[in-house]
Amino acid sequence: MDQAEMLRLYKQMVVIRLLEEKCEELYQKGKIGGFMHLYIGQEATGVGAVSARLPQDNVITAYRDHGLAVACGMSPRVIIAEMLGKATGCCKGKGGSMHLADVNLKFWGGHAIVGAHIALATGLAWADKYRGSDAVTLCFFGEGATNIGYFHEGLNLAAVWKLPCVFICENNSYGMWTPVANASAVTEIRRKAVAYGMPSDQADGMDLLAVRAAAEKALAHVRSGQGPYFLEIITYRYRGHSMGDQRPYRTQEEIRRWQTNDPIGKFEKVLLESGVAQAEIDRLEAQAEADIADAVQFAEASPFPALDDIWTDIYVEN
């Protein structure tokens, strides 16, 4: 990876972090409604994996989707506008935080029924394979989703049909408030892929370069026509499952321990060691801050949808 690319990915992680800190604030002010699930701590997972994709490759994920939206190239403007319920949001205010998407960037959402999008991913991958495209589908989900039927039906079908799909499990140790060991018969999630004859790997989700390398390997395997691949990324969310989660299911010590291994701080060190000047890093951070300030201003100034817009887009044909 060249230095320009490393700087781009660093900035992307900072944008995600700042965007979400801003969203927390907007949520607390009551400007963002509904459920909101923050990605803070998991930035290297999405940014590292998506950075390995080609433009034709699909990305689909669950409801903790802000980070992947940015990683796929969505502007913070349309993301924040969507969360504010504005007409200029990526889904015209119909989707909200859990349903970000941009069809032109091949970011297929943002889906809020646990595991259901794993089934959609098989269809996305199948359509590309059917057309003879070499596109690969990257399907992200938490370890909690590996206990639901869709996960097993989806992995099985993908393996039987040799679909071009990388299943990426972001293992952040908790399904809502329940630790993985209380919910899953195996805690090393990659072992579940064995049941479907699928090759797998595991990567450190706090290390962007490790995630990137694992994703490159996975994508190469799938793109060569050998069928699906399973990648488990060990990561951690600093915030609760969703906003307002103050439950004592984990210790402050545990959170602090992970924070000392912060993916952004860690990658900053890599940049400095590779000869990037601190001033350059500061400049990127200032840019990221300006991007978020601009996005908030854009979103705040945007109009709400007209009431009559509830009738649009229910059907393609009326």
Next chain:
Amino acid sequence: MMSVITMAKAISQAIAEEMERDPGIVVFGEEVAVAGGTYGATAGLYERFGPERVKDTPISEGVIVGAAVGAAMNGLRPVAEIMGINFAFLAMDQIVNHAAKVHSMFGGQFKCPLVIRTTSGGGRQLAATHSQVVEHLFAHFPGLKVVAPSTPADAKGLLKASIRSDDPVMFVEHATMYSERGEVPDDPNFVLPIGKSDVKRPGKDVTVVAYSKMTSVSLKAAQQLAAEGVEAEVIDLRSLRPLDLAPVFESFKKTNRAVVVEESWRTYGLGAEVAARIYEECFDYLDAPIQRVAQKEVPLPYSAELERYALPKASDVIEAVKAVL
């Protein structure tokens, strides 16, 4: 030109003609490919269009519909089969939370042009979990279209329209009607619009509203009533969403009496919806309370005599008509 063919043949013909026309159409489901479908409704497609376009799946209803939604979002036109509507409960989330919503919830970015073919209906001694008629549940959800034909010609014309539709369609076939025969146009451009009810028998004395198999049950009743001098107008809804009640209102304003016939249970059923809409739209024309004919409110039993007793039949329709006259 017309040919007399079975319902199963009309369905496979509709799919084949559309596949010939559009290479983006794919067919998949349990036993649809090599075996040609549990009811023979996809017979010959695998041989004609090959293993990439006609595919057998594992017994995994959730991912069958999920894959259909994903493939439809990504540009294909999947025609997925769920072997029986009772198994659609296993895919309920994909149908109502995804197929019905991906277009609107993402602000119109995604289209979901898919067809879920499935069978419904009792009368085959399959006991309570395999005999339900629940398509009206799916018709509850905005975003879906629900089509249920009563004749081979309607099946062909409406299935072709469903496949051409850019919206998700549940296409519900009656499990006991696959071998029923009828005249069907040979013209590959024969397509019927979705959302148009059809007057299957004109009459002046009473309006009988039905769909799918209950249309033929109602027609049988109407024939017997005619012998007694009562002319029933039988209207086949053909789709439950969109629900085209204009011909029903028009008929009711003439007859002032209506009977709604549904194979499922009465409580929260289609008859309740249709009757309420008639009351709302035609109150001044009402001469008698609207009657609903439905299945007895029990899980359908296996034993043949009990099953027949529980399902609505022509004599029930006749009795209901006599009650409103």
